[in-house]
Amino acid sequence: NEMTLHCNKFIQTFETVIKTPKKSKSDVFYTGVDLGTACIVLVVLGSDYQPVAGAYQYANVVRDGMVVDYVGAVDIVRELKEELEKKLGTTLVYAAASLPPGTDGLDGGAIKNVVQSAGFELTNVLDEPTAANQLLGLTDGAVVDIGGGTTGIAILENGKVVKVADEATGGTHLSLVIAGNYKFNFEQAEKYKRNVKHHDELLLVVKPVIQKISSIISNQVKGYKVNDIYLVGGTACLKGIETIIEKETGIKTIKPINPMFVTPIGIALSC
Template sequence: MRTGPHEFLAAAAARVGAAPAGTPRRPRVGVDLGTASCVLVVLDDDEPVWVESAGSGALHDGVVVDFAKAVATVRALRDSAQDALGLELASAATAYPPCIPVADARACTYVCETAGFERVELVDEVSAAQRTLEVADGVVVDVGGGSTGVGVFRGGELVRLDDRPGGGHHLDLVLAGALDVDLAEAERFKRERPADALPIVTPNLHRIGESIRSMTRGVDADLPLYLAGGALMIPRAGDVLARYLHRTVITHPHALLITPLGIARSCPEGATP
């Protein structure tokens, strides 16, 4: 029996690229429509049984810019999960960055519906991350590909929510320019040589930190920051932000899975096969 988010994330990470952990009796599906990739998670009640991702590029700063491509990506991930699990996945949850226009948030729902899901729950990305991290009192910071979302939680309740441009894509742009390579090579460099990448992207980490400072103005300085999202999966990036903001910053392994898992936890139970 898991006791916290670390074990939950470890269980999900073990499913990446692996065969499904049985056929779920109470499937709950999360679809994370990211800027760089789309992640589909299937839980059996609260146990990860399937995790798969695919490159997308159909979104920009959380807004669907290529509807057909987004639908095709989600449909392919849904078909793959259904084939592996041996059941139809009728319900799903998906998420949107905080503070985008309502029409853009609904577009995320329409993508999933067009891809074959009959019922789609919609949640903001920061609240989804909190459902994985189970933060009672603290600041959840979800650094995505195109933007950084911040939610302040008190007693487990969301009391402030904001979002600003700037995320992993901007770190890749800085690396690409500094190394004179394309974005794909910059992303590989960031993941394969993080110690060399960190000094190059530190000024941009400070810019993200300044956005966080602006979005948390007036919030008690003793509230810790909890980092989510794959954009800052660079060793010691949390330390850079902690020094810059003079706050406690808590990081987690497998941070890329925090939001997708929380999205799946937002999904109503699917039909029993």
């Protein structure tokens, strides 16, 4: 549908500018900073809110929305910022960031401090599903964010988030099952899992974990009118995961071309 097309086109443009930043005459840039459990992503938009550059790095500085390596997190965000500034020939000033739902009181301050210590002026902090929906533009349905440590669910009705939940099953659990199955250590399993060439074979191995994620979704949406599920987050990159989730939940499941970039782009759009 039209929404998916718009979303996919935006993601494609972003993937292009990660490789080759776009020369821009903008006098102002907006940066989205996504501090994830597995990956830190920076998305830079020009004054017309179109992608001009981006960069990401795998890192273990955040766990389930909690900053566990503060200095490491600041260093990576600063390095990525400087790398992008060099490529664009400008200084990046404004940034937005996001928090997993329900962690604001807990650790929100740390994420804000990381972004500011890296040299940004923070203009906005929003929760992850709301950020994702800045790009998706859903009015009704569920945004399901399958990340590293957790699966986050946000239910929208008439354009408003009416429920958010976050439960502890995600890509880490897939990796643990893969490690056990192939006698890999965790890092080897992570690397093996991220290679799309292995996805057909892996889908069978991790199916029980995806069924568990599906039952989490089913329980959370119970009592709400949810006709569509929109999958985002790194773990949604697993080829075929949408088919299992759709079958198990009985709800139409839609996945953008690169679900990993939906939340980071949405954060930048909110800047």
